[in-house]
Amino acid sequence: AQTVTQSQPEMSVQEAETVTLSCTYDTSENNYYLFWYKQPPSRQMILVIRQEAYKQQNATENRFSVNFQKAAKSFSLKISDSQLGDTAMYFCAFFLFGNEKLTFGTGTRLTIIP
Amino acid sequence: EPEVTQTPSHQVTQMGQEVILRCVPISNHLYFYWYRQILGQKVEFLVSFYNNEISEKSEIFDDQFSVERPDGSNFTLKIRSTKLEDSAMYFCASRHNRGTNYGYTFGSGTRLTVV
Numbered sequence: 001a002q003t004v005t006q007s008q009p010e011m012s013v014q015e016a017e018t019v020t021l022s023c024t025y026d027t028s029e030n031n032y033y034l035f036w037y038k039q040p041p042s043r044q045m046i047l048v049i050r051q052e053a054y055k056q057q058n059a060t061e062n063r064f065s066v067n068f069q070k071a072a073k074s075f076s077l078k079i080s081d082s083q084l085g086d087t088a089m090y091f092c093a094f095f096l097f098g099n100e101k102l103t104f105g106t107g108t109r110l111t112i113i114p
Numbered sequence: 115e116p117e118v119t120q121t122p123s124h125q126v127t128q129m130g131q132e133v134i135l136r137c138v139p140i141s142n143h144l145y146f147y148w149y150r151q152i153l154g155q156k157v158e159f160l161v162s163f164y165n166n167e168i169s170e171k172s173e174i175f176d177d178q179f180s181v182e183r184p185d186g187s188n189f190t191l192k193i194r195s196t197k198l199e200d201s202a203m204y205f206c207a208s209r210h211n212r213g214t215n216y217g218y219t220f221g222s223g224t225r226l227t228v229v
Contacts, residue, residue, distance in 0.1 A: 035218070043203055045157070045220035091157060095218070100145065100162035100170045102207075102218065107156060 002027045004094050006105035013082055014113050020067075021077045021108045023092030031097045034068065034075045039089040039107070048090070051075065079110075087112045116140040120206050120221035127196055127228055135191045135224045137206030143219075146189045147207040148181065150174065151223075157205065163189065196228045 003026045013019040025034070036048040051059045051068050058066050063083075067076045079086055092105040119138040127133050139146050148160040161171040163181055180192045189208075193200055203225050209218040 037220075042222070043151075043225070044222040045205055045207075047218070047220075093157075100164075101147070101159035101172075102149070102157075103159070104157040 002029075002032075002094050002096060002099075002103050004092050004103050004105035006092055006108050008108045009106070010109045010111070012111040012113055015082060015084060017082055018078060018080045019082055019110065021079075021090050021092075021110065023075045023077070023105055025073050025075065025092070025094050027073070027094065027096065029096055033095040033097075034066075035093040035095065035102070036064070036066070036075075036077045037091045037093060037104075038086075039091060040085075040087070045091075049077065082112050084112050084114060086110065116219070118206055118208055118219050118221035120204075120224050122224060123222065124225045125227070127226070129198055129228055130195050133193050133196055133226065135193075135204050135206075135226070137189045137191075137221055138187050139189055139206065139208030140210075140219060141187070143208035143210045145169075145209045146181075146183070147209075148191045149205040149207060149220075151203040151205065152199075153202070160191070160204075193226075196226075198228050201226060201228045 005024045032053045034051045038046045038048050049059050049061045049064050063080045065078045089107045091107045093102045095102050121136045146163040149157050151157045159172050161175045162169045178194045182190050203223045205223045206221040
């Protein structure tokens, strides 16, 4: 079974700074997706960024980028120029082709300080 | 942008009562899911549904739970006899399976409170 580990339960950073959230995962498979989801206080699950395992290039979405290290099974999220609206829980998630479910980590609560 | 719609947003029910949580997935999506998040904990997979049948379910999804796609648009989760520990946020999700864009979209959730 796949597992996803987020070792930082809480983080805080000053507005406009850069922050990196860590995620590691364990799988023996080769064909999968990785995701970061944001969950603001409204508790809606919002997709932040997606990475296909077969792509070597790291995904980027505006201020959000990932550092995908496949051999190390690491998938960190970098938020640049952080904004107050980035305050939320962030979940790392793993999706294996042929297995229907997303496996989530325990989340990192990120607070952006004005 | 297409959305997954869930109703109600919040439901309070007495222990032992039946509840039905409703979802309208994105219209061209083929795979449907229910996930659960107990307050302060991680999001857990409950069940996946494809081609009008359950394709996978977790150990949480016992005989008290059932899913149905009664028409071409709705996807429901029924809990037959609710327990206090069923109190959680329930998320519906859907995805298509075209090309390499595994778009996986969540609804905004139903907060279920069992009293």
